[in-house]
Amino acid sequence: MRALAAAAIGLAAALALVFTVTAIGAPGGTTSPEPLLTTVPEHP
Amino acid sequence: MRRKASLVLLAFAVFFAALAPLVRWYAFPRLAKIPPSEYQTAVLEARPATLLDYATMKPRTVPKVSIVQTLRGNVGAARTVGKETGRDVVVWDALSYIQGPDGKMVSRIPERYVFDAHSQDPVHAGGEHVDGDAVRREGIEYKWPFLTEKRDYRYFDAQTRTSAPIHYKGTRNFRGLSVYYFEQTIPWTKVPLPKTMPVDGVTPETVRKAGTSRWYTTKRMFWVEPTTGAPVNGQEIHREELRGGTLLGGRDRVTVFSGHVKMREDYIAHTVKMVSSQRQLVLAFTTYLPWGFGVLGAGLLSVALLLEARSRKPGESSPGPRRRLVNLRPRVPS
Numbered sequence: 001m002r003a004l005a006a007a008a009i010g011l012a013a014a015l016a017l018v019f020t021v022t023a024i025g026a027p028g029g030t031t032s033p034e035p036l037l038t039t040v041p042e043h044p
Numbered sequence: 045m046r047r048k049a050s051l052v053l054l055a056f057a058v059f060f061a062a063l064a065p066l067v068r069w070y071a072f073p074r075l076a077k078i079p080p081s082e083y084q085t086a087v088l089e090a091r092p093a094t095l096l097d098y099a100t101m102k103p104r105t106v107p108k109v110s111i112v113q114t115l116r117g118n119v120g121a122a123r124t125v126g127k128e129t130g131r132d133v134v135v136w137d138a139l140s141y142i143q144g145p146d147g148k149m150v151s152r153i154p155e156r157y158v159f160d161a162h163s164q165d166p167v168h169a170g171g172e173h174v175d176g177d178a179v180r181r182e183g184i185e186y187k188w189p190f191l192t193e194k195r196d197y198r199y200f201d202a203q204t205r206t207s208a209p210i211h212y213k214g215t216r217n218f219r220g221l222s223v224y225y226f227e228q229t230i231p232w233t234k235v236p237l238p239k240t241m242p243v244d245g246v247t248p249e250t251v252r253k254a255g256t257s258r259w260y261t262t263k264r265m266f267w268v269e270p271t272t273g274a275p276v277n278g279q280e281i282h283r284e285e286l287r288g289g290t291l292l293g294g295r296d297r298v299t300v301f302s303g304h305v306k307m308r309e310d311y312i313a314h315t316v317k318m319v320s321s322q323r324q325l326v327l328a329f330t331t332y333l334p335w336g337f338g339v340l341g342a343g344l345l346s347v348a349l350l351l352e353a354r355s356r357k358p359g360e361s362s363p364g365p366r367r368r369l370v371n372l373r374p375r376v377p378s
Contacts, residue, residue: 009053009055010057013055014066015062018063018066018067018071022070022073025074026077027148029079030119032083036138038109040110040112040120041087
């Protein structure tokens, strides 16, 4: 019984961690102020 | 004490064993995405190239023609389209700017490309267009999906505004990276004239009224790093002609552009370096973490079972009888 409880705690922690991280996701950021180029840049 | 430790280890074993598939099959599709704020430039060159001289209406060979491609993620538009469609999308505003050897503009084609941030599937919203013409893309453009497969894809051709197969032609080694080589050939096709013409006073309407049309063919080649789906090199053998009408001085066709367009060396080196590092991030989600967590979970489970076995005496299944034996031990009179 104790073993089952321990396994359930481990599984719940894993699910909670993954759901939280994916729900937060990556930051969206902002549109770059750099222009669409009409000159040839010298370097990348 | 050992029993407590084995239970804690068992919890951790299950935690890591569960994380392994969750990271690969649940977190990866939700976290591995093209950032909506991406900004990228690429410079390609044709050395030499044939270019139409609009003053004489005769093609001439020039030492170099440069193509500058800029992709800029439009975060505001991505949010709006995301709310409309309920998907995580990326909106790229792109410009292909072609510059002649004298620094003057040869062509400029703006585009808007809207696609799913993870799968690269096109999303038909948000005003996708090529040179102001509304289009409905099928397949991919600019980038392949994460974990690219060894198969043909449909690739959108901006000049013809249509999609056609791009064929997987084998695995190659490119600058130390294992890449998939893809090739697409667009046969001679009548295509729209650019909205912005390189000569003042000449518009697509005046060319059309003269009965002249623009035709184009290309052989497109991409070397794609399959884990990220990012092309690390691209080339085109590109030809354009004007055909028919009264503008060509009695000729039935005139070359507008002809050249073998290749990515500039410094951009290849930059792209290979960038893709090599991003590849490690994708591999972390698809390989390193799932396998690492799986092995760790199995190891912890083994230790937990070992501790559990050692905490028990042979032939005993629970600590109950031991306590009884202690209680029955005869007392020694003092």
